[in-house]
Amino acid sequence: MPASCVQLESDAYLVCLTHALSTEREEVMGLLIGEVDVNRVVHISAVIVLRRSDKQPDRVEISPEQLSDASTKAERLAQELKRPMRVIGWYHSHPHITVWPSHVDVRTQAMYQMMDDNFVGLIFSVFNEDKNTKQSRIQVTCFQAVQGGYGGSEHERYEVPLKITPSSAIGWECLEALVELPGILKQEEEEAYQNASVSVPEEDLISRIHNSAVYTKSLCHVMEVLSGPLMTMLENRLEINRIRHQHLLRQKQQLQKRLTETT
Amino acid sequence: MPASCVQLESDAYLVCLTHALSTEREEVMGLLIGEVDVNRVVHISAVIVLRRSDKQPDRVEISPEQLSDASTKAERLAQELKRPMRVIGWYHSHPHITVWPSHVDVRTQAMYQMMDDNFVGLIFSVFNEDKNTKQSRIQVTCFQAVQGGYGGSEHERYEVPLKITPSSAIGWECLEALVELPGILKQEEEEAYQNASVSVPEEDLISRIHNSAVYTKSLCHVMEVLSGPLMTMLENRLEINRIRHQHLLRQKQQLQKRLTETT
Amino acid sequence: MSVFIDGSTLSSLLYSHSNSAGNQEGLLLGQVIDHVKDHISDSQINNSQVQTCMYVSSHIPWPNEDRVYSRGGVPIMEKLAALLGDSHRKEEVVGWYSFRRNSTLRMSMKERTLHKHLETRFCPHKPDHFLFFMCADTVSAECTTHSMDHFFVTVAKASGGVKKISMTVSNLGDTLHTQYKTLANMSVTNSSAVKSILRKFQSQFVSQSEQMAEVKRIDDLSSTLNNDLMKLCKQVAESEHKAGELEMEVEGMREELAKREDKRREAERRIMEAE
Amino acid sequence: MSVFIDGSTLSSLLYSHSNSAGNQEGLLLGQVIDHVKDHISDSQINNSQVQTCMYVSSHIPWPNEDRVYSRGGVPIMEKLAALLGDSHRKEEVVGWYSFRRNSTLRMSMKERTLHKHLETRFCPHKPDHFLFFMCADTVSAECTTHSMDHFFVTVAKASGGVKKISMTVSNLGDTLHTQYKTLANMSVTNSSAVKSILRKFQSQFVSQSEQMAEVKRIDDLSSTLNNDLMKLCKQVAESEHKAGELEMEVEGMREELAKREDKRREAERRIMEAE
């Protein structure tokens, strides 16, 4: 039985979208953490950003290790929140292309559904600007896979209703996932640097300096494009909350007054 | 009156070719130093490698400053060698394209001939590999410009006979020109780095580190692709000369013996 | 003229809208930089061009319950000042934004009026440089796909003509690690002179633990930045929690008042019936 | 299998030919590296591929006046050993070369014989890895254009089949300086926390003279290398001059001997006539 509906909390949406907008040259991906209620409504409240283990720009695939790590994280979260949390879906980006899942995406989705028939897929279509109208479009769609019509072997896309639900605060798990992004990219760069350096002889100082310059440039890029803006975004979030708190206090006082009057 | 023939000394050919093979992505250029004899034979014996003042991959142009500096160098060389040396031509490369001069090349040549009607042009066609036959071709052609037929305003190419003449040694001026190549590229990189850094605020450490990494990477590249191989080439040249000297000494002894016998 | 915005700034802006029930409006903060691009033309004439770059780095949402402008689109300056007043920001107000749901992407008369007033207040010397970011959120028939269509515009002071501005979302681009050297450098290992020089310079570039010194330095800077991000993250989580709790408290008080109002009305109705 | 050669190495090789009157032959020195490329296929099966790279870094020309092989193409090993004997080189013999003028680019029977013998001597364990570099120098009808056509081949031990090998000339590629940052980093100048961190790290990256420390270090390394190039250049100039003078001296002695021979023949002729 497929999921009847997906409710994506807005702070989880924020994490997915920030990740999707982090690069226009590659598809990025992650896992979705949440619960399923008795009506088969999937509630997504947290995100696990995944590293790209095998860098092929147009392919996304979750390794068994990544799935296992994510399950461990979900279990920890379940204990913390005293709620039955689990890995309930995946998301990935489609930079410069349509929001609709490819055949590979549907096949991948079908595979995950074998383990869990409530498992859902989200696709974020980003970096789509119409050069003529200068109008940009960001889309998100929710899908599952079903058996092809007339008993066909090929799987087909099944669209799932999606609702992005407001929340009163950005949760800790989502904030943590956001600031983990630069760290993930740093790890990827470290691995690439170390893999390359293994085959460079110690005496070849020029190649070692070259590789350290490539590494330095990449980390500067991550700091400039991701760490810095995230810092600014969080500082702005503090400011927004300060204004909001001030505003809410004023409202509380007014409401308090009126409550006193009506007693 | 155009030049009747050009004699390019083989060590000058070595410098031009080394410069032409230094990059397949841009046209490089330089000036030719030499003499003209009474029969209008142009003898080229030295080369001045030029910096690319304005980086446009498919355009080569000598600035007035570069021409002036080159004339000064030619005068110095004339005094050292006690011979009437002057700037007598220019060369440039055609990576991945035909050896024949373009319309722009012919026009440029025509302009130089207004100053000196013995001024000649050399073009080195490099980086031409036939992917099917895996056969490579390096060509050099010599040309001047003449007025178009029937009094036309457009200039036409005039091909000049070219002879690459052996010499008993690689001259100091040519060796010096070779080892100046990495220095020229270093200067270009320094200028690019300084121009970029002027507009980066002091407080923006990340961009400053980024730019220094770009500079570092570029200098490593020059050291790896040019300085290192030139070092190896010169060390090999010492070895070749050692073998040659040893061999010549043996010949001298044999000849000495025979001369003694015939006295 | 171009608009530049970081991916995380844009997603934060779009989240702000997704997280509110109705429409959303607010101010855009950032910087305007005029870049002089020297263009050497074919005729070697120095033809300077000024390129204006609008960097949007933050936003401040307007409270839904307490409007900052009149019904006709005239802003209430003291309310706007209050939003900005306590801020220790280095950023300027470079524009404003409006999110709507299932609505057209056209500027209304009220929005034009509001834009003109805001522009006069925040960008008097360069009226054509004040931005308006318009975004419409539409949902497909079966609610399976959500679309956010958006663009930046400026309004010409004289003609009132609306002009769309090109937008670039700064991002990482290529992260495929193709620039690393993986092979030994033959020209280095062949030349004894080169090897000798490199041995001399080893200690300047390589630390005692055989790690490249610059890699260690950039790692430290990057780690410090990421650690500070984590600290800031905790502060934000606290402030989110505090504001969230206060919001729920206020919501509870509203409900209490509503209940009392209902009871009062019910009581009045009974009295009316009794009379 | 691929051949890699630096631009300066290739031009030195071609110069060697241009500088000799007749045909030119010699040995190629360098290194053979087998790179194991792990290729993860779509079926996730680890399919290791070995890619052989032949680096040509130097050459040793054979003296024209003193052949190092017999008329039938059999090398004289002691002469080859003498060419290599005193060398303190790290490089191996990876092949040999042959330049010809206005001639076909086909391997002669003698060249095949010579190749087989050289291969057996220098590359016994990997016969298919021994290179032959063939280059033909042709001149156009009016002598206005010179062409150097060239390629690398190997010869299969079993079949004797000649196989052409792809050749890459290492070079600088793109030097257009497009990677430098020329604009201020907005996310840095906007965040007070980021600015604070950067101020702390300033001294680790920037020297007291306000120059970037790593730039200073790489400048020093590069300058030292270029200075050593200049020193080596002077040594080579001296050795070129010494060898050049000796060559002219030897040439003078040959001419003297030739003159004496002519005189002797003339004298003999007169005597014959007189008798």
Ligand SMILES: [Zn+2]
């Ligand atoms: Zn996809």
